[in-house]
Amino acid sequence: xxxxxxxxxDVKSSRRPYANYLVIxxxxxxxxxxxxxxxxxxxxxxxxxxSARALLGYMWLHDGYPHIIFNLLFLWVFGxxxxxxxxxxxxxxxxxxxxxxxxxxxxxxxxxxxxGASGAINGIIGxxxxxxxxxxxxxxxxxxxxLRWFSIAGFWIILLRVxxxxxxxxxxxxxxxxxxxxxxxxxGGVILVIILLxxxxxxxxxxxxxxxxxxxx
Numbered sequence: 607x608x609x610x611x612x613x614x615x616d617v618k619s620s621r622r623p624y625a626n627y628l629v630i631x632x633x634x635x636x637x638x639x640x641x642x643x644x645x646x647x648x649x650x651x652x653x654x655x656x657s658a659r660a661l662l663g664y665m666w667l668h669d670g671y672p673h674i675i676f677n678l679l680f681l682w683v684f685g686x687x688x689x690x691x692x693x694x695x696x697x698x699x700x701x702x703x704x705x706x707x708x709x710x711x712x713x714x715x716x717x718x719x720x721x722g723a724s725g726a727i728n729g730i731i732g733x734x735x736x737x738x739x740x741x742x743x744x745x746x747x748x749x750x751x752x753l754r755w756f757s758i759a760g761f762w763i764i765l766l767r768v769x770x771x772x773x774x775x776x777x778x779x780x781x782x783x784x785x786x787x788x789x790x791x792x793x794g795g796v797i798l799v800i801i802l803l804x805x806x807x808x809x810x811x812x813x814x815x816x817x818x819x820x821x822x823x
Contacts, residue, residue: 623689625697654719665705667721704729711790725787732795
């Protein structure tokens with residue numbers, strides 16, 4: 607048993623990520639409703655078929671406190687940076703789009719019901735990888751009595767995460783994790799941000815890279 611968590615990214619921005627704050631507040635609000643309403647009221651929003659309610663609703667639901675806490679952590683770390691870069695107007699449509707792509711891939715390759723923001727968040731991480739591949743990410747690592755804090759270039763830690771998802775999907779051992787949703791969201795995010803960059807809806811500056819900034823300093 608080990609724990610590897612990113613907790614801070616080296617991304618500079620003067621724009622407030624209000625749209626990501628809104629997503630976080632909405633996610634918490636829905637989780638509160640899950641604690642209030644009986645499970646039967648929320649079941650139609652679980653991803654178990656191609657209904658619009660399930661496709662849009664599953665990404666706001668969570669299966670317990672650890673599930674939502676870890677998702678909120680990743681959303682805060684990566685979502686704030688992505689939202690500040692692509693802008694508050696674009697962020698919410700991008701978030702929902704990658705969540706939908708994650709749902710489509712999950713329903714195509716996995717028969718199990720799914721819920722949670724992980725697919726959408728992995729999409730945001732895919733966007734982050736394209737925008738900030740070399741920027742360092744501060745991480746916390748724990749294994750038994752061994753604790754360590756370290757910084758590493760973003761592409762290493764993100765590609766490790768993707769590799770684990772691929773292995774999980776290939777192995778067939780789920781452990782309750784929707785690996786195909788993770789992968790669908792991630793690659794959907796990569797493709798979507800490339801389209802945004804190509805169409806000039808998002809502009810990438812060389813100064814976005816922390817390594818380049820440090821060389822020029």
